[in-house]
Amino acid sequence: MVLLILGVALWWAAHLFKRLAPAQRAAMGGKGKGAIALALLVSVLLMIFGYRMAEGAFFWGRHPATVGINNLLMLAALYFTSPGPKKGALFYKMRHPMLTGFLLWAVAHLLVNGDVPSFVLFGGLGLWAIVEIMVINRTEPGWTPPAKGSIGKDAMFAAISVLLLFVIGYIHTWLGYPTFG
Numbered sequence: 001m002v003l004l005i006l007g008v009a010l011w012w013a014a015h016l017f018k019r020l021a022p023a024q025r026a027a028m029g030g031k032g033k034g035a036i037a038l039a040l041l042v043s044v045l046l047m048i049f050g051y052r053m054a055e056g057a058f059f060w061g062r063h064p065a066t067v068g069i070n071n072l073l074m075l076a077a078l079y080f081t082s083p084g085p086k087k088g089a090l091f092y093k094m095r096h097p098m099l100t101g102f103l104l105w106a107v108a109h110l111l112v113n114g115d116v117p118s119f120v121l122f123g124g125l126g127l128w129a130i131v132e133i134m135v136i137n138r139t140e141p142g143w144t145p146p147a148k149g150s151i152g153k154d155a156m157f158a159a160i161s162v163l164l165l166f167v168i169g170y171i172h173t174w175l176g177y178p179t180f181g
Helices: 002-020 022-028 031-053 064-080 097-112 116-139 151-174
Strands: 058-060
Touching (some): 002 022, 022 031, 064 097
């Protein structure tokens, strides 16, 4: 569980560093991007290995209803993390579509994974997305939405999201985590 907690904590630190310590981040210059990227890679590896090794109490698991809700939330999460909201006509005024998609991803996974390691991983990352939205809004209050795009772009990115949902579902099933029913 320690590796998992360290991975989530490092994810938080690497993402919030720029906004909470801007002077220190600016002092790192261009080399800072590499250091942050390395920290994020290490955090993902710690989360993967930590989650696979972690044990904890089990409260709920997969249920046909939660699997269906999970898949719908994942479809929305994939769309919001795509360029669709910024290039389309439906959600172009949404300030944080990617973080919203990330939060939906976390909630979707908590619906079907009711154990302590999942609370740490998905709960911790979902909470990070909420905090990140609040920090961005506080540190960068002025925001102008992009120009309104077309419904065609929305449809294109929605179709790509459906395709990605099936590809990710196939990979999850291949890894032993069936996603569809």
